[in-house]
Amino acid sequence: MSNIDGLPPLREVIAAHGLSARKSLGQNFLMDLNLTARIARQAGDLAGSDILEIGPGPGGLTRALLHEGARKVLAVEKDARCLPILADIAAHYPHRLQVIEGDALDIDISGHLQAPVRVVANLPYNVGTELLIRWLTPRTWPPFWDSLTLMFQKEVAERIVAAPGSKAYGRLSILTQWRAEARIVMEISPQAFTPPPKVTSAVVHITRRTEMLHPANEATLTRVVATAFNQRRKMLRSSLKGLSADIEAILEQSGIAPTERAENVSIEGFCALARELDRRA
Ligand code: SAM
Numbered sequence: 001m002s003n004i005d006g007l008p009p010l011r012e013v014i015a016a017h018g019l020s021a022r023k024s025l026g027q028n029f030l031m032d033l034n035l036t037a038r039i040a041r042q043a044g045d046l047a048g049s050d051i052l053e054i055g056p057g058p059g060g061l062t063r064a065l066l067h068e069g070a071r072k073v074l075a076v077e078k079d080a081r082c083l084p085i086l087a088d089i090a091a092h093y094p095h096r097l098q099v100i101e102g103d104a105l106d107i108d109i110s111g112h113l114q115a116p117v118r119v120v121a122n123l124p125y126n127v128g129t130e131l132l133i134r135w136l137t138p139r140t141w142p143p144f145w146d147s148l149t150l151m152f153q154k155e156v157a158e159r160i161v162a163a164p165g166s167k168a169y170g171r172l173s174i175l176t177q178w179r180a181e182a183r184i185v186m187e188i189s190p191q192a193f194t195p196p197p198k199v200t201s202a203v204v205h206i207t208r209r210t211e212m213l214h215p216a217n218e219a220t221l222t223r224v225v226a227t228a229f230n231q232r233r234k235m236l237r238s239s240l241k242g243l244s245a246d247i248e249a250i251l252e253q254s255g256i257a258p259t260e261r262a263e264n265v266s267i268e269g270f271c272a273l274a275r276e277l278d279r280r281a
Pocket of ligand 1: 028029056058102122123
């Protein structure tokens with residue numbers, strides 16, 4: 001029996017290739033092509049974009065991206081056992097799927113994709129946050145991508161989109177929202193995966209801003225935010241005192257009460273603080 005895309009069902013493919021999931025590679029596979037199609041559609045205009053997919057595995061999301069009309073998919077997969085399965089998908093969609101075997105943390109994809117580029121991935125949890133941070137902090141802005149549509153553990157997704165005053169608000173929220181707009185577009189229960197992970201997952205859709213939300217030097221902002229959230233329960237006059245002997249005055253000058261805690265300071269506030277520190281440096 002074939003599927004809506006004319007290829008065999010994923011369960012048959014996985015059984016035929018003896019692809020047992022490996023925990024060390026963060027392998028939790030999505031089996032339902034209706035679900036992967038819904039995820040693919042969250043990415044926006046597929047037909048007019050090249051897609052970078054990290055960790056295609058047996059290709060549930062890859063097939064959906066291609067079936068939904070992606071111009072081209074470049075898929076980076078570390079597990080060589082998946083390559084014959086992906087080769088069958090590539091043959092079904094001539095000239096639209098390119099697979100690179102390797103570690104997404106090492107591979108240089110420049111030259112393989114044409115703008116506009118969208119990144120879509122059910123990321124291996126062990127490298128997901130690291131990849132997100134790299135995509136958000138390239139050497140030059142704008143980055144190579146227009147949007148990122150990524151699956152994370154729900155708790156990480158909540159940190160990415162969190163607003164000031166919430167428990168989840170922190171470095172990842174500020175790093176993301178300073179340069180991009182982020183929202184959770186889907187939640188996915190553990191039962192949708194084989195094998196089921198312990199936690200609920202969520203898909204985050206991130207679109208880049210052309211200009212940063214508020215001006216600031218990236219290195220200073222990163223240092224201030226990291227220092228402030230290192231001791232998030234402390235008042236800023238205490239958690240930031242290592243940054244300057246005049247930290248109370250600097251905070252006041254930036255419009256932030258020295259008794260405030262990091263989790264209540266907006267991105268605008270942190271940017272003002274970074275600018276004031278630089279002005280006095
Ligand atoms: N996309 C498939 C799906 O939705 O069913 C598989 C998702 S599974 C959570 C993560 C995939 O990433 C696995 O296929 C795994 O082999 C691959 N992977 C793990 N670490 C990787 C890395 N560093 N670089 C590239 N792929 C990696």
